[in-house]
Amino acid sequence: MIHDKSMGRRLFQIANYTFLILISLLCILPFINMLAVSFSSGAAVSAGNVTFWPVDFTTKPYEFALSGGEFFTSLWVSVKRVVLGTILNLVLMVLAAYPLSKSKQKLMGRNFYMGFFFVTMLFNGGLIPNYLVVVKMGLIDSIWSLILPGALPVFSMIILMNFIRGLPEEIEESAIIDGAGPLQILVRILLPLLKPALATVGLFSIVGHWNSWFDGIIYMNNPTNYPLQSYLQTLLQSFEQIMLKSGTDYTKLLSMMNARTGRAAQMFLGAIPILLVYPFLQKYFTKGLVLGSVKG
Secondary structure, eight states: OOOOOOHHHHHHHHHHHHHHHHHHHHHHHHHHHHHHHHTSOHHHHHTTOOSSSOSSOOOHHHHHHHHSHHHHHHHHHHHHHHHHHHHHHHHHHHHHHHHHTSOTTTSTTHHHHHHHHHHHHHOOOOHHHHHHHHHHTTOTTSGGGGTGGGSSOHHHHHHHHHHHHTSOHHHHHHHHHTTOOHHHIIIIIIHHHTHHHHHHHHHHHHHHHHHOOHHHHHHOSSGGGOOHHHHHHHHHHSHHHHHHTTSSOHHHHHHHOOHHHHHHHHHHHHHHHHHHHHHHHHHHHHHHHHHTTSOO
């Protein structure tokens, strides 16, 4: 094997690695700063002494965040939303992607269906019509109001469809010769082969459901039904009032933490589940994303 060790090649590698390291630092350093702020005292943070290491180490922001039941209640709502929403997304994406992966000769009206789905990626009814539909369906203050409006992510479905189209046609033809029907082919043959693509679009759904906050505020009249991100959003806007209503000595509490340290602790707690899930799906995510983009 011939290795290119020319000066131009070395300079390119140095510039490439330097650029990637800088991009990585831009992504990691703000997160480290937030973590350091969450473990620092309110006085140190207000004085601007905290960068990437805690000053006057304290766990009071985390104790304050976990002391009330609102955090755990909203966390449970988000967990239910992620589990139910991701399962529904995957089921509908598979059921839509499998027939659409066929040619127009095998599926009558395929181009019409693809055009219909594609239009939904470009246009939507708007906030008010969506809200009226949710109201008429009786989903206000229900977990399903957070799940059903986005039950079929079209972009992820197209990735899954392209992945299926990239599989050898001989696999399905052999199954048909053996007497397998479309449902048997999908469940017994294609689904095991779709693990990388399902992990990719599944991660999209998990992150999308977990990070979504606006629909929780719109569709939930009772704050106890807020998902975690909606609760954190309201917290960011009114943390001082929550500290005043906490029932503890406000002056003493302010000496140990302030709104910024409390918000940092809450946001870090909200990010932990995604940080735990992503490493297990990363290898499937990368493989599925690349293979799903081979064919259009």
